[in-house]
Amino acid sequence: MTALAAGLGLKPEHYDDALRCGAAGMWFEVHAENYMGAGGPRRAWIEAIRREHPLSLHGVSLSLAGAEPLDMRTLEALASLVRELEPALVSEHLAWSRFDGAFLPDLLPFPRTHAMVQLVCEHVDQVQDAIGRTIALENPSHYLRLDGHELGEIEFLAAVARRTGCSLLLDLNNVHVSAVNTGTSATDYVDDFPVELVSEIHLAGHRNDPVHGDRLLIDSHDAPVAPAVWGLLDRFVDRAGPRPTLIERDAALPAFSVLMKEREVAQRRLARTEATFA
Amino acid sequence: MSTGMHEFQSSFVKALLGASEPTLPWSRQPGFDVYRNTVLRGAIDALAANVPSVHRLLGDDAFDTAAGAYVRARLPRDGRLVRYGANLPDFLASFPPVAEIDYLPGVAALDLAWIESHLAADAPVLGAADVYALTAEQLLHGRLVPHPAARWLTFPVPAFTIWRHEREDRRIEDALSWRGESALLTRPQGVVVWRTVDVGEADFLAACASGRSCDDALESVLDAGTGFDLAASLPRLLQAGAFTRIDIDGS
Numbered sequence: 001m002t003a004l005a006a007g008l009g010l011k012p013e014h015y016d017d018a019l020r021c022g023a024a025g026m027w028f029e030v031h032a033e034n035y036m037g038a039g040g041p042r043r044a045w046i047e048a049i050r051r052e053h054p055l056s057l058h059g060v061s062l063s064l065a066g067a068e069p070l071d072m073r074t075l076e077a078l079a080s081l082v083r084e085l086e087p088a089l090v091s092e093h094l095a096w097s098r099f100d101g102a103f104l105p106d107l108l109p110f111p112r113t114h115a116m117v118q119l120v121c122e123h124v125d126q127v128q129d130a131i132g133r134t135i136a137l138e139n140p141s142h143y144l145r146l147d148g149h150e151l152g153e154i155e156f157l158a159a160v161a162r163r164t165g166c167s168l169l170l171d172l173n174n175v176h177v178s179a180v181n182t183g184t185s186a187t188d189y190v191d192d193f194p195v196e197l198v199s200e201i202h203l204a205g206h207r208n209d210p211v212h213g214d215r216l217l218i219d220s221h222d223a224p225v226a227p228a229v230w231g232l233l234d235r236f237v238d239r240a241g242p243r244p245t246l247i248e249r250d251a252a253l254p255a256f257s258v259l260m261k262e263r264e265v266a267q268r269r270l271a272r273t274e275a276t277f278a
Numbered sequence: 279m280s281t282g283m284h285e286f287q288s289s290f291v292k293a294l295l296g297a298s299e300p301t302l303p304w305s306r307q308p309g310f311d312v313y314r315n316t317v318l319r320g321a322i323d324a325l326a327a328n329v330p331s332v333h334r335l336l337g338d339d340a341f342d343t344a345a346g347a348y349v350r351a352r353l354p355r356d357g358r359l360v361r362y363g364a365n366l367p368d369f370l371a372s373f374p375p376v377a378e379i380d381y382l383p384g385v386a387a388l389d390l391a392w393i394e395s396h397l398a399a400d401a402p403v404l405g406a407a408d409v410y411a412l413t414a415e416q417l418l419h420g421r422l423v424p425h426p427a428a429r430w431l432t433f434p435v436p437a438f439t440i441w442r443h444e445r446e447d448r449r450i451e452d453a454l455s456w457r458g459e460s461a462l463l464t465r466p467q468g469v470v471v472w473r474t475v476d477v478g479e480a481d482f483l484a485a486c487a488s489g490r491s492c493d494d495a496l497e498s499v500l501d502a503g504t505g506f507d508l509a510a511s512l513p514r515l516l517q518a519g520a521f522t523r524i525d526i527d528g529s
């Protein structure tokens with residue numbers, strides 16, 4: 001199989017373009033929940049894409065850091081999707097989104113305690129057992145300075161990866177957004193990240209909060225990748241070499257050709273070093 | 279599981295939904311509004327995607343008001359947001375700002391039926407030739423099984439005419455006849471299609487779906503007095519792709 005290079009998040013508007021796309025190393029990522037239906041055209045489209053390109057399933061609702069048990073319907077639906085589509089990558093977030101049976105469509109934060117390491121490990125183990133393979137765990141965007149952290153985020157992610165065998169998805173836009181919002185250093189974060197555990201990188205655009213301006217950045221996925229985030233990619237690649245790298249665009253969707261141009265920029269930056277693809 | 283974690287998440291959710299005073303240190307930070315807005319917007323946008331005709335008919339502002347009230351009353355229960363909004367038709371019928379728009383619940387129900395049909399399991403379509411090959415006795419004792427993507431709905435108002443004009447991006451040119459309607463949505467060749475049916479045809483499909491044999495289903499529809507002619511209606515329903523198979527005892 002060709003090594004995964006730079007890929008694109010795939011939206012229904014671009015199915016036909018994606019099917020026809022012949023770029024070397026191309027791959028696509030979709031939100032797993034959008035394809036958990038039983039059949040019909042949507043399922044047929046994704047199966048057709050999968051026949052042409054490697055696919056990544058990105059979960060947004062498992063609530064791995066949720067205080068309550070995982071939702072078995074979603075987990076079973078994910079397991080069935082993984083069996084049928086045989087994706088190249090499967091990923092989820094270090095966040096929670098369920099409480100008292102309700103689903104809150106966001107990636108919510110929590111105090112990183114040792115007890116939470118144990119809970120997240122149990123949930124990751126449960127997911128990996130259900131789907132029969134490892135997942136990649138992603139660092140989310142942060143908007144709050146919470147009290148009560150016993151571990152840093154990198155320490156937390158690395159502990160979960162070492163105990164469960166999962167890998168890490170390093171979202172560099174989230175690193176930048178979180179650093180601005182919580183007053184920390186994005187470059188220190190990238191320098192300290194355990195690169196040997198990284199199986200995928202995410203890039204995306206963000207925007208300033210309408211009230212608080214550039215002191216509060218929103219992880220909006222509705223704009224091109226920002227220069228500061230490209231800088232973080234260069235920094236990572238210089239240190240660790242390239243990884244499969246995805247550009248996410250979930251809103252204000254431009255033409256496929258526009259996204260392909262941005263993907264070419266990622267491709268060139270990934271090729272800065274002589275290192276081979278992981 | 280950590281009790282502290284449960285308490286933190288419980289207070290976080292209450293603060294998100296505005297159900298508690300902002301006394302927690304983090305809920306006064308500007309970033310907390312990002313979570314509050316993202317959760318509310320995410321759920322409203324999911325509803326807008328699931329009931330696009332309701333969204334177009336109401337416009338952004340009125341839709342956000344109604345959908346926002348629905349989200350606060352009934353948060354999603356399933357991470358698969360394509361399934362969100364099942365109670366929206368009933369909610370719209372009783373939500374004062376839009377309750378007097380009597381066709382709106384029907385339009386919402388049709389939007390939701392479209393999504394269900396779009397996502398339903400793939401299955402063969404029972405063709406007319408398969409049925410004509412049966413004896414009359416086999417047909418009447420057989421159980422017609424509706425296709426997984428078939429949805430039938432009946433309304434006391436012309437909700438289907440209004441909905442289909444929205445879906446087909448057409449203006450209603452003639453004066454609308456204000457009477458009840460039944461509709462059938464099917465997916466015979468990968469794409470959801472819709473048509474008007476008689477109320478008796480919708481009732482017949484419902485009776486078949488409950489597992490009745492063809493003659494029992496026929497009898498229940500005729501008993502209801504809505505009028506139904508199997509010889510005329512069955513070919514129409516078969517042609518629409520309403521059934522996937524017929525189960526015949528002993529075969």
